[in-house]
Amino acid sequence: MKKIDDIEIAKMMLDVRKRSILDIAKEPVTVSKIAEELNEKQSRLYYHVKKLEEAGLLALVETRQHGNLIEKYYKRTETAGHRFELAESLLKEHHGTVMEEIMKLLQPGLKLLESELKKGKSDFEKQVNLMISLPTLTGKEWETSHGRMMKAIREEPVRVESFEDSSLPQLTEEELNKKSKYAYIMLSYRVEDAL
Structure with missing residues (x-):
C-alpha cells in the first residue's frame, strides 16, 4: 500500500472522477475509451487526464498515428495503485x-x-x-x-x-x-x- 505525503496527490486520489480514470487506466487506454467507460464527453476529461499526468499518477505509454489523428494511450503509474494510505505527516499538516x-x-x-x-x-x-x-x-x-x-x-x-x-x-x-x-x-x- 502506497503512503501519500503530498496533499495535491491525496486530493486527486480522493476525487471520484480522477479515481475512476485511474481505475480504468489499469491497462493502456485512450481518453476516448475512458470517456466511453464513464459515459462522459471526452472534452470533460482532458483536464483531469492532464492533471493526473502532471502529478505522475498517469503516464503516456504509447502514441499511435491514424491519418491526421494521434491517439495517446495512458496507463496509471504504480503510485496510483488502488489502495493507498495518507502519511501521518500529511494528516497532521x-x-x-x-x-x-x-x-x-x-x-x-x-x-x-x-x-x-x-x-x-x-x-x-x-x-x-x-x-x-x-x-x-x-x-x-x-x-x-x-x-x-x-x-x-x-x-x-x-x-x-x-x-x-x-x-x-x-x-x-x-x-x-x-x-x-x-x-x-x-x-x-x-x-x-x-x-
Missing part, C-alpha cells in the same frame, strides 16, 4: 483539507439518501444504503471487527487474527479487555446515482 475532501465523498451519498428517504418508500430507487450499529465491545473485539470490515472493503484475503492497521491506535491490555460502546456507520452509494 493538512487535516482540514483532508476532512474537506472526505466530506466531498460523503455529501453526495447523504444527499442521495435524503432524497430516497423523502419519497417515503421502503424500496429505494437508487443504490444507496446506510447501516448503523451501536454495539458494546471490548477493544479486542473492536479490532477484530475492524479487520473483518477492511477485509470486505479491500476484497482481498486477510487473516483477521493477524490483521494489522497502522491507522488503529495501539491499545493497552486494559483497553483490549474493557467493554465500551462503539458507533459503526457505513454509507454506500453508487456514484452515478449521486451526480
Whole structure:
C-alpha cells in the first residue's frame, strides 16, 4: 500500500472522477475509451487526464498515428495503485483539507439518501444504503471487527487474527479487555446515482 505525503496527490486520489480514470487506466487506454467507460464527453476529461499526468499518477505509454489523428494511450503509474494510505505527516499538516475532501465523498451519498428517504418508500430507487450499529465491545473485539470490515472493503484475503492497521491506535491490555460502546456507520452509494 502506497503512503501519500503530498496533499495535491491525496486530493486527486480522493476525487471520484480522477479515481475512476485511474481505475480504468489499469491497462493502456485512450481518453476516448475512458470517456466511453464513464459515459462522459471526452472534452470533460482532458483536464483531469492532464492533471493526473502532471502529478505522475498517469503516464503516456504509447502514441499511435491514424491519418491526421494521434491517439495517446495512458496507463496509471504504480503510485496510483488502488489502495493507498495518507502519511501521518500529511494528516497532521493538512487535516482540514483532508476532512474537506472526505466530506466531498460523503455529501453526495447523504444527499442521495435524503432524497430516497423523502419519497417515503421502503424500496429505494437508487443504490444507496446506510447501516448503523451501536454495539458494546471490548477493544479486542473492536479490532477484530475492524479487520473483518477492511477485509470486505479491500476484497482481498486477510487473516483477521493477524490483521494489522497502522491507522488503529495501539491499545493497552486494559483497553483490549474493557467493554465500551462503539458507533459503526457505513454509507454506500453508487456514484452515478449521486451526480
